[in-house]
Amino acid sequence: MTTSPHAAHQPDTAAAETDDVLRIRKAGKRFRSGWALRDLTLTVRRGSITALLGPNGAGKTTLLRAVSGLLDLTEGTVSFNGRQVSSTGTPERISFLAQDKPLYRRSTVADMLQIARHLNVRWDAALARRLCDEAELNQRARVGALSGGQRSRLALAIAFARRPELLLLDEPLADLDPLARLEVQQTLLSTVAEQGTTVVLSSHILGEIEHVCSDLAVITDGRVSLRGETDEVIDGHTLLIGPGSEPAALQWIPREQLVEVRRTPRQTAVLLEGPAPLPPPGWSAERPSLDEIVIAQLRRSRGTAVAGLSDLDSAPTREAS
Structure with a gap:
């Protein structure tokens, strides 16, 4: 649900000439405790659903935050649609949903949709309402009273209603029971197919990734150790x-x-x-x-x-x- 003014961009001609919506080159991020990313290179195909897999501390969340413009890299570059992303803010056509799903728990579902509508330049109110209706969300219910699955579907409805070209999801299934997980997956797959959105998501749930994601990247020690289309990796x-x-x-x-x-x-x-x-x-x-x-x-x-x-x-x- 991240919103901000347009990020400053610099042209990246090489990336623009490909069908890669996202291009990450030799990315490194150093914190006081050490390197979270180091020499990470990755491209994401337009229209794909790419899973970022790896153990805790591998750098998945750091990478998503760098792509969304929420932090600067220590070294390397991130390019979205051929333009370099900086930490001046999330580009308009990128939507980032953090693992904690930042929703105002005292607000109602209707209030959250209104808040999101006012915060976003691009907003599809009809899509947001339809996704909420499909999730059977009571517009008058308070967010804090919703189940984990319902909150996830509300957060996804808001993220999709921004009509992003690239949707970043940090552990979207982590705190859900099996039924809620299936419902969120179905919402994700059907809306992606309808909108043509490119998705990058981090996850620990390997068995379900195989049925959802077209591509995968395994990140270990801040680097990509395995990358490819899911079926090709298995084959x-x-x-x-x-x-x-x-x-x-x-x-x-x-x-x-x-x-x-x-x-x-x-x-x-x-x-x-x-x-x-x-x-x-x-x-x-x-x-x-x-x-x-x-x-x-x-x-x-x-x-x-x-x-x-x-x-x-x-x-x-x-x-x-």
């Missing part, structure tokens, strides 16, 4: 399942493709980047889930996944499935 990995094996029996696995090995006495699971070699008898090749890929990449970034076949003895184990 670009192979999960091999076989019997419990000693390291010496796994020498056929190509080291350069290895992401992670998980062993139990009865089963070995090997995640590879790219197509798998012809496995020996007793092994099968499967399409991994997004959860398996992202978690393995996070483990690897922390040094807890196997980096090479010589390290198999120290690999963490996974329950056989």
Whole structure:
């Protein structure tokens, strides 16, 4: 629901010539406690829904705040539609919804819509009312009396009513029960399809991201460690399942493709980047889930996944499935 005067912009010709609505180059942000972002480069396709995934402290919220013009980078640039974003304010066609969903709890739903209408140059009152009606929000109900799911849908209605070209969402599903999560997802997907809005959202809920987001970026230690269209990322990995094996029996696995090995006495699971070699008898090749890929990449970034076949003895184990 962030509003402000137009941000100062500087042309970015290279970004303008692409179909990337957002281009982040070598972004770094340093606080007193250290670097939250460091040498982060990312592009976001126009019309995509991109998930920012990563552990707490990885830099996801810092990145969203920099893109929204709420803080300056220490180094690097953020460009929106070919123009550089600065901290003079959120550009008119960007809408940022923070994790705490800043709504006035003593105000009614109707009051919140009126406040938002007066604060925003671009405002679609009919869209806001329709989204509230679809959420069955009582216009006279106070925001503080709404459920978490209802507050999220009210905040989304206000964010979409600004008619943004780029919508930034910080953990929009984090505090919702499964039913409210599904309802918010449906609102997000249907409105994005209708409006053609580009969305970047941060999340810890990996299983549901696969069904909502077209693109993903895994951020670890302030950098992007994995990036791509969701289906392409999944198709670009192979999960091999076989019997419990000693390291010496796994020498056929190509080291350069290895992401992670998980062993139990009865089963070995090997995640590879790219197509798998012809496995020996007793092994099968499967399409991994997004959860398996992202978690393995996070483990690897922390040094807890196997980096090479010589390290198999120290690999963490996974329950056989």
